[in-house]
Amino acid sequence: MTEHIGFIGLGLLGLPMATNLADAGYALTVYNRTASKAEVLVARGATLAEHALDAAQPIVVTSLWDGPVVELLITPAFLDRMKGGLHISTTTMSPKLSTQLAALHAKHDVAFVEAPIFGRPEAAVAKQLAVPYAGLAEAKQRAKPILTAMGASSLFDLGEQFGTALATKLAGNFMIFSAVRSFTEALEMAKHAGADPKLVVEMLTSTLFSAPVYQSYGQRLAAGEPGLVSKIPAKDLGLYVEAAGQLHTPIANLFRTMV
Numbered sequence: 001m002t003e004h005i006g007f008i009g010l011g012l013l014g015l016p017m018a019t020n021l022a023d024a025g026y027a028l029t030v031y032n033r034t035a036s037k038a039e040v041l042v043a044r045g046a047t048l049a050e051h052a053l054d055a056a057q058p059i060v061v062t063s064l065w066d067g068p069v070v071e072l073l074i075t076p077a078f079l080d081r082m083k084g085g086l087h088i089s090t091t092t093m094s095p096k097l098s099t100q101l102a103a104l105h106a107k108h109d110v111a112f113v114e115a116p117i118f119g120r121p122e123a124a125v126a127k128q129l130a131v132p133y134a135g136l137a138e139a140k141q142r143a144k145p146i147l148t149a150m151g152a153s154s155l156f157d158l159g160e161q162f163g164t165a166l167a168t169k170l171a172g173n174f175m176i177f178s179a180v181r182s183f184t185e186a187l188e189m190a191k192h193a194g195a196d197p198k199l200v201v202e203m204l205t206s207t208l209f210s211a212p213v214y215q216s217y218g219q220r221l222a223a224g225e226p227g228l229v230s231k232i233p234a235k236d237l238g239l240y241v242e243a244a245g246q247l248h249t250p251i252a253n254l255f256r257t258m259v
Helices: 014-023 035-042 067-073 076-083 096-107 123-125 136-148 163-192 196-205 212-222 232-242 250-256
Strands: 003-008 027-031 060-064 086-089 110-114 131-135 152-157
Touching: 014 027, 014 035, 014 060, 014 123, 027 035, 027 136, 060 136, 060 152, 067 076, 067 096, 076 086, 086 096, 086 136, 096 110, 096 163, 096 232, 131 136, 131 163, 136 152, 163 196, 163 212, 163 232, 163 250, 196 212, 232 250
Parallel strands: 003 027, 003 060, 060 086, 086 110, 131 152
Antiparallel strands: none
């Protein structure tokens, strides 16, 4: 590959996605607040940027905690270094903020594609990520091979309206949180009644509830592992309620009191 990519954010998903890009032959300049997380990539030939601004390349991928962090790092000065380039944002943020960021990018002649990620870190390693993405047609065409190299096995084009891919991500996460919390409670009841959780999970996930989310989380729950342990549910449920605006969201509001 001759393309050089700046990759910002080497967290649980960012690191395996950046590693996939390196394995695919892309030249990388990487930045992470904790520089030591980049060591495995530097060992593979990546350049470590001392500051986020130094990661500005013709193509930039960001995998950050939330929208405000993207705003903090992808500044007008950063975009000026990328003129004519492409920014692929995999960060889960509010659809409204993504739309605002897209407008800012356009002012600086930088294409913007929102491409939030569905999948756990092990799915990134296995290149089994599902990715809804939105942006202008030409930008999406440039982004597709990069998203595939990052680990996307399924790409879903949500059109050119910014915010739609993120609305899909927030809807999906809400449904995941709902499924996991419901499954957790159901297994606790079954175990209390004397049933073997592993057999309960096997029966339910091979018949009525065969969706991947039930199968993967069901196995974790049956093994005694916690279902939702990070700060992501609280963050994304807040974004979900914000995106819903004046709509009634009683289930999301209830879950926000439980995470």
